[in-house]
Amino acid sequence: MNESDPSHVTLTLTSDESLVLFAFLQRFSDTDRLTIEDQAEQRALWNLCCVFEKSSVGAFQGSYQEALDAARARLRDDD
Template structure:
Protein backbone atom coordinates (compact mmCIF):
# COMPACT_ATOMS: atom_id res chain seq x y z
CA UNK A 1 0.00 0.00 0.00
CA UNK A 2 1.20 3.56 -0.61
CA UNK A 3 2.26 6.12 1.96
CA UNK A 4 -0.30 7.19 4.50
CA UNK A 5 -2.06 10.56 4.56
CA UNK A 6 -3.20 12.07 7.82
CA UNK A 7 -6.39 14.12 7.82
CA UNK A 8 -7.75 16.35 10.54
CA UNK A 9 -11.51 16.65 10.99
CA UNK A 10 -13.63 18.15 13.69
CA UNK A 11 -15.50 15.64 15.82
CA UNK A 12 -18.76 16.89 14.27
CA UNK A 13 -17.41 16.32 10.75
CA UNK A 14 -16.17 12.86 11.71
CA UNK A 15 -19.54 11.78 13.13
CA UNK A 16 -21.53 13.16 10.20
CA UNK A 17 -19.19 11.55 7.66
CA UNK A 18 -19.16 8.27 9.61
CA UNK A 19 -22.95 8.12 9.48
CA UNK A 20 -22.95 9.03 5.76
CA UNK A 21 -20.47 6.24 4.93
CA UNK A 22 -22.21 3.75 7.25
CA UNK A 23 -25.51 4.44 5.54
CA UNK A 24 -23.87 3.86 2.14
CA UNK A 25 -22.35 0.59 3.40
CA UNK A 26 -25.79 -0.62 4.41
CA UNK A 27 -27.75 0.52 1.33
CA UNK A 28 -25.25 0.88 -1.55
CA UNK A 29 -26.86 4.30 -2.16
CA UNK A 30 -25.14 7.65 -1.90
CA UNK A 31 -27.58 10.40 -1.03
CA UNK A 32 -27.38 13.57 0.99
CA UNK A 33 -30.03 13.40 3.69
CA UNK A 34 -29.03 16.55 5.56
CA UNK A 35 -27.23 19.74 4.53
CA UNK A 36 -24.62 18.96 7.22
CA UNK A 37 -23.52 15.96 5.13
CA UNK A 38 -22.98 18.23 2.13
CA UNK A 39 -20.99 20.68 4.27
CA UNK A 40 -18.87 17.86 5.76
CA UNK A 41 -18.10 16.54 2.25
CA UNK A 42 -17.14 20.03 1.03
CA UNK A 43 -14.90 20.44 4.07
CA UNK A 44 -13.32 17.03 3.42
CA UNK A 45 -12.63 18.02 -0.19
CA UNK A 46 -10.86 21.17 1.08
CA UNK A 47 -8.75 19.05 3.43
CA UNK A 48 -7.79 16.76 0.53
CA UNK A 49 -6.86 19.76 -1.64
CA UNK A 50 -4.54 21.04 1.09
CA UNK A 51 -3.07 17.60 1.85
CA UNK A 52 -2.63 15.83 -1.50
CA UNK A 53 0.13 17.05 -3.77
CA UNK A 54 0.80 16.04 -7.35
CA UNK A 55 3.28 17.20 -9.91
CA UNK A 56 1.85 19.36 -12.66
CA UNK A 57 3.45 17.43 -15.52
CA UNK A 58 1.41 14.24 -15.10
CA UNK A 59 -1.61 12.84 -16.92
CA UNK A 60 -4.15 13.16 -14.10
CA UNK A 61 -6.50 10.48 -15.47
CA UNK A 62 -3.65 7.96 -15.75
CA UNK A 63 -2.37 8.97 -12.30
CA UNK A 64 -5.83 8.37 -10.79
CA UNK A 65 -6.27 5.08 -12.71
CA UNK A 66 -3.03 3.79 -11.17
CA UNK A 67 -4.23 4.73 -7.67
CA UNK A 68 -7.57 3.01 -8.29
CA UNK A 69 -5.84 -0.14 -9.55
CA UNK A 70 -3.70 -0.32 -6.40
CA UNK A 71 -6.72 0.17 -4.13
CA UNK A 72 -9.11 -2.35 -5.72
CA UNK A 73 -9.71 -5.75 -4.18
CA UNK A 74 -7.84 -8.50 -5.97
CA UNK A 75 -10.00 -10.61 -8.28
Protein backbone atom coordinates in the same frame (compact mmCIF):
# COMPACT_ATOMS: atom_id res chain seq x y z
CA MET B 1 0.95 14.54 3.13
CA ASN B 2 2.79 12.83 5.97
CA GLU B 3 6.44 13.77 5.47
CA SER B 4 7.72 10.78 7.43
CA ASP B 5 5.89 8.35 5.13
CA PRO B 6 4.88 9.78 1.74
CA SER B 7 2.61 6.79 1.05
CA HIS B 8 0.23 7.94 3.82
CA VAL B 9 -1.89 11.05 4.22
CA THR B 10 -3.07 12.33 7.58
CA LEU B 11 -6.39 14.17 7.61
CA THR B 12 -7.70 16.34 10.41
CA LEU B 13 -11.45 16.59 10.89
CA THR B 14 -13.55 18.16 13.59
CA SER B 15 -15.43 15.74 15.81
CA ASP B 16 -18.68 16.94 14.21
CA GLU B 17 -17.34 16.29 10.69
CA SER B 18 -16.11 12.87 11.77
CA LEU B 19 -19.46 11.85 13.25
CA VAL B 20 -21.52 13.15 10.32
CA LEU B 21 -19.22 11.51 7.75
CA PHE B 22 -19.19 8.24 9.68
CA ALA B 23 -23.01 8.15 9.69
CA PHE B 24 -23.07 9.01 5.97
CA LEU B 25 -20.59 6.24 5.09
CA GLN B 26 -22.25 3.72 7.39
CA ARG B 27 -25.59 4.39 5.69
CA PHE B 28 -23.92 3.83 2.31
CA SER B 29 -22.38 0.60 3.59
CA ASP B 30 -25.79 -0.60 4.73
CA THR B 31 -27.80 0.48 1.67
CA ASP B 32 -25.36 0.82 -1.27
CA ARG B 33 -26.93 4.25 -1.89
CA LEU B 34 -25.09 7.56 -1.67
CA THR B 35 -27.70 10.12 -0.75
CA ILE B 36 -27.49 13.38 1.16
CA GLU B 37 -30.12 13.24 3.90
CA ASP B 38 -29.07 16.40 5.73
CA GLN B 39 -27.31 19.57 4.60
CA ALA B 40 -24.65 18.88 7.25
CA GLU B 41 -23.57 15.84 5.20
CA GLN B 42 -23.08 18.04 2.16
CA ARG B 43 -21.07 20.57 4.20
CA ALA B 44 -18.92 17.81 5.73
CA LEU B 45 -18.22 16.39 2.25
CA TRP B 46 -17.28 19.84 0.92
CA ASN B 47 -14.98 20.33 3.91
CA LEU B 48 -13.42 16.90 3.33
CA CYS B 49 -12.85 17.75 -0.33
CA CYS B 50 -10.98 20.88 0.76
CA VAL B 51 -8.84 18.85 3.17
CA PHE B 52 -8.00 16.38 0.39
CA GLU B 53 -7.17 19.20 -1.99
CA LYS B 54 -4.75 20.74 0.52
CA SER B 55 -3.08 17.40 1.26
CA SER B 56 -2.76 16.53 -2.44
CA VAL B 57 -1.06 19.68 -3.70
CA GLY B 58 2.20 18.61 -5.31
CA ALA B 59 1.54 14.95 -4.56
CA PHE B 60 1.19 13.94 -8.19
CA GLN B 61 4.14 13.52 -10.48
CA GLY B 62 2.84 13.31 -14.02
CA SER B 63 -0.80 13.63 -14.80
CA TYR B 64 -3.67 13.57 -12.31
CA GLN B 65 -5.55 11.01 -14.42
CA GLU B 66 -2.59 8.63 -14.50
CA ALA B 67 -2.15 8.95 -10.73
CA LEU B 68 -5.89 8.35 -10.20
CA ASP B 69 -5.93 5.31 -12.52
CA ALA B 70 -2.91 3.80 -10.72
CA ALA B 71 -4.43 4.43 -7.29
CA ARG B 72 -7.72 2.82 -8.34
CA ALA B 73 -5.87 -0.22 -9.68
CA ARG B 74 -3.99 -0.63 -6.39
CA LEU B 75 -7.16 -0.33 -4.29
CA ARG B 76 -9.40 -2.71 -6.28
CA ASP B 77 -10.18 -6.14 -4.88
CA ASP B 78 -8.42 -9.02 -6.59
CA ASP B 79 -11.39 -10.68 -8.31
